[in-house]
Amino acid sequence: MNKTVISLGGSIFSSDFSYLKNFIDIMKEKETYAIVVGGGKIARERITLLREMGASEYHLDKMGIQATRLNALTVSLALGNAMDIPISIDKALETLEIYGKVVMGGTEPGHTTDAVSLLLAEAYGSKRVVNVTDVDYIYDKNPKLEGAKKFTELTYEEVLNMLNEKSRGAGENFPMDVLSINIARRSKIEIDIVSFKDKENLKSAIEGKKFLGTIIHS
Ligand code: UTP
Secondary structure, X not given: OOOOEEXXXXXXXXXXXXXXXXXXXXXXXXXXXXXXXXXXXXXXXXXXXXXXXXXXXXXXXXXXXXXXXHHHHHHHXXXXXXXXXXXXXXXXXXHHHHHOEEEEOXXXXXXXXXXXXXXXXXXXXXXXXXXXXXXXXXXOOOOOOXXXXXXXXXXXXXXXHHHHHHHHOOOOOOOOOHHXXXXXXXXXXXXXXXXXXXXXXHHHHHXXXXXXXXXXXX
């Protein structure tokens, strides 16, 4: 049985939904899957608005979680499913047990859906998480800058070092966070970073075939 977990970045809901439709096309063929969906623009917009209005960070996370669940329900319905969106890893495991498939968003405040995808992978016994995102590789600096170098392979330690440097620097977008990498490291779960922009390449990554992107492993 294919036990890969997919972490679907909320950025796939931007633009005209053509990338989302491509993803749905790929996944509709599968009988089993585990997909964790991010909050994207709707999460960011509401969080920014409510932060300005003085809501606590805890409550902003709760807002973000609702956005991830809205996106998860969208993906689930697009895939033709009728089951509820589980609100915890334990419930997700139950859903997997019953249906062989699950689509979920966030769980509790304090982390991201990437961390949820790694925790689900641990609990479900999967050794690979495919992180579907809007960047094609991890780069050593902002890919828009001249001379930016892309990585096809990185160790957990190398990514953690990069994340440390980033937190001191510009805070630019990076497709993984420290907690997620630490969970991956403790259970030796490979993380494959792939862009949603090239349908065939995305399909290859999801199916565990050779793909263009960054592999994070031991
Ligand atoms: P995301 O997982 O989409 O956050 O959840 P992100 O990594 O910041 O977004 P991208 O990948 O850059 O688009 C959206 C927000 O929901 C809350 C957090 O506030 C997060 O920033 N959240 C999500 C939680 O608090 N717990 C969860 O389990 C999931």
